Amino acid sequence: MSAFESLKRLATEAAIVSSSASVLGWDQETYLPEQAHDWRARQLSWLAGRSHELSTSKELGDALKAALDETDSSDERTLGNLREMQRRFDRSTKLPASLVEKNSEISSRSKHAWATARKTSDFSLFAPHLQSVLDISREKAELWGYQDEPYDALIETYERGATTASVSRIFDELGPDLRNIAAAAVARTEAKPAKLPEGPYPIDQQMSFNEKVARSFGFDFDRGRIDTTTHPFCTTLGPDDIRLTTRYEVSDFTSSLLGVLHEAGHGLYEQGLRAGDFGQAAGDSVSLGIHESQSRLWENHVGRSREFWAHWLPVAAEHFPQLKNTDLNDFLAYIHRAEFSFIRVESDEATYDLHILLRFELERRLMRDEMKVADVPAAWNEAFEKSFGLIPPDDAHGCLQDIHWSMGGLGYFPTYTLGNLNAAQLFAASMRDGSIRSAFSKADYAPLLQWLRAKVHDHGATLEPSEIVKRATGSEPNARAHLNHLRERYNR
Numbered sequence: 001m002s003a004f005e006s007l008k009r010l011a012t013e014a015a016i017v018s019s020s021a022s023v024l025g026w027d028q029e030t031y032l033p034e035q036a037h038d039w040r041a042r043q044l045s046w047l048a049g050r051s052h053e054l055s056t057s058k059e060l061g062d063a064l065k066a067a068l069d070e071t072d073s074s075d076e077r078t079l080g081n082l083r084e085m086q087r088r089f090d091r092s093t094k095l096p097a098s099l100v101e102k103n104s105e106i107s108s109r110s111k112h113a114w115a116t117a118r119k120t121s122d123f124s125l126f127a128p129h130l131q132s133v134l135d136i137s138r139e140k141a142e143l144w145g146y147q148d149e150p151y152d153a154l155i156e157t158y159e160r161g162a163t164t165a166s167v168s169r170i171f172d173e174l175g176p177d178l179r180n181i182a183a184a185a186v187a188r189t190e191a192k193p194a195k196l197p198e199g200p201y202p203i204d205q206q207m208s209f210n211e212k213v214a215r216s217f218g219f220d221f222d223r224g225r226i227d228t229t230t231h232p233f234c235t236t237l238g239p240d241d242i243r244l245t246t247r248y249e250v251s252d253f254t255s256s257l258l259g260v261l262h263e264a265g266h267g268l269y270e271q272g273l274r275a276g277d278f279g280q281a282a283g284d285s286v287s288l289g290i291h292e293s294q295s296r297l298w299e300n301h302v303g304r305s306r307e308f309w310a311h312w313l314p315v316a317a318e319h320f321p322q323l324k325n326t327d328l329n330d331f332l333a334y335i336h337r338a339e340f341s342f343i344r345v346e347s348d349e350a351t352y353d354l355h356i357l358l359r360f361e362l363e364r365r366l367m368r369d370e371m372k373v374a375d376v377p378a379a380w381n382e383a384f385e386k387s388f389g390l391i392p393p394d395d396a397h398g399c400l401q402d403i404h405w406s407m408g409g410l411g412y413f414p415t416y417t418l419g420n421l422n423a424a425q426l427f428a429a430s431m432r433d434g435s436i437r438s439a440f441s442k443a444d445y446a447p448l449l450q451w452l453r454a455k456v457h458d459h460g461a462t463l464e465p466s467e468i469v470k471r472a473t474g475s476e477p478n479a480r481a482h483l484n485h486l487r488e489r490y491n492r
Helices: 003-030 034-055 058-070 076-093 097-120 127-144 151-158 164-191 203-217 253-272 288-302 306-319 328-335 349-367 373-388 414-430 434-441 446-455 465-473 480-490
Strands: 224-228 234-238 241-246
Touching: 003 034, 003 058, 003 076, 003 234, 003 241, 034 076, 034 097, 058 076, 097 127, 127 151, 127 349, 127 373, 151 164, 151 349, 151 414, 164 349, 164 414, 164 480, 203 224, 203 253, 203 306, 224 253, 234 253, 241 253, 253 288, 253 446, 288 414, 288 446, 288 465, 306 328, 349 373, 349 414, 349 480, 414 446, 414 465, 414 480, 434 446, 446 465
Parallel strands: 224 241
Antiparallel strands: 234 241
């Protein structure tokens, strides 16, 4: 057996354990009975420890080194695969198995506590769990090492090659323009309010319509499915098992639809990775900023476009008869409405990134120990009023609205805005191809998906995120396309 074959066998074994934990995690977020959370935490903790043990074994490390030594230097894909696997191995070996198991158990219990605290809008129920998450995040950062501040190590977990300073520079450049665009968009909506025809929009019809649209995008339902949960997400349980989730409102079918389009974007990326490389970097996504670019591209650049609704509004009317006499321009005014709202996941394109900038600054302050956990609600409300001119009425509409901190996801939020930037840049580049643009205008999404497969998905994690964007678009990642898109859509 060659070194690479040996490495692939070991990586596949670790992937089997990790994906088995994903199955339990998906079940925890969808169908787990209320009294089962403690045992589930123990199950996930054990699996996390076992996966870490396999992923950091001396045998795997030796196989990695041998595979790198025997690989032809001209084989860019294989070298990129092995170098990223080596980087992940080096990073993983810095964490002891006991810490990984502890982290998993803290996360599992914290998610359950967060759900209870959010339901009752009582931050005090979640505060001790957030403190545990923060403590272990600092411990991991010290073990991983960082350039300037501990938050660097957390961002690197989700966005390879990024630092706090580099993200801060982008956000500082974005902030003024974003605030001006958002203010103008909100003012336009207030001057001409738009409404959706009154419901109800039956959930079974929403499910049928959502699946029809997801299929048209290219999501393979023989390799995935859609389920219902409180907080929509996409998760990969195996190379041919991609799970999407959404939630439904009988008063507004667009809520679940746009959620499905967002998660389908994630799912299309996962289904576009090479199944034979599952468990290796070549068969894995490169970063959350690239992953989010795929969901934002399909949700916003496709799913909120005039071209999309020119085709799909009549189809929607077949499912929801109250839409039959709805004018396309009136419907687009509803889809493109903008308002300063409390909840990030319900916000519009024009105001969304302001939610991320707020979270980024609060997380930095927490990691620097410039703010105590007990002060989070007040700090959140103060920052929110400064950015949005509103004060959250309670913690559920403020600092308890997101699941990420309970999952240990400090450093995760910046990737949402990085994803928005990447999405706009990639979509603009794809539309420079006349055949893709022509097909898109006719609701034929296959050429766009094929372009994304070739330019983004097929690389896996063999290249740096910034290199994938540069090769696909001809430019380094930047904010120009995103700001141009927002101005074109909201400030005309």
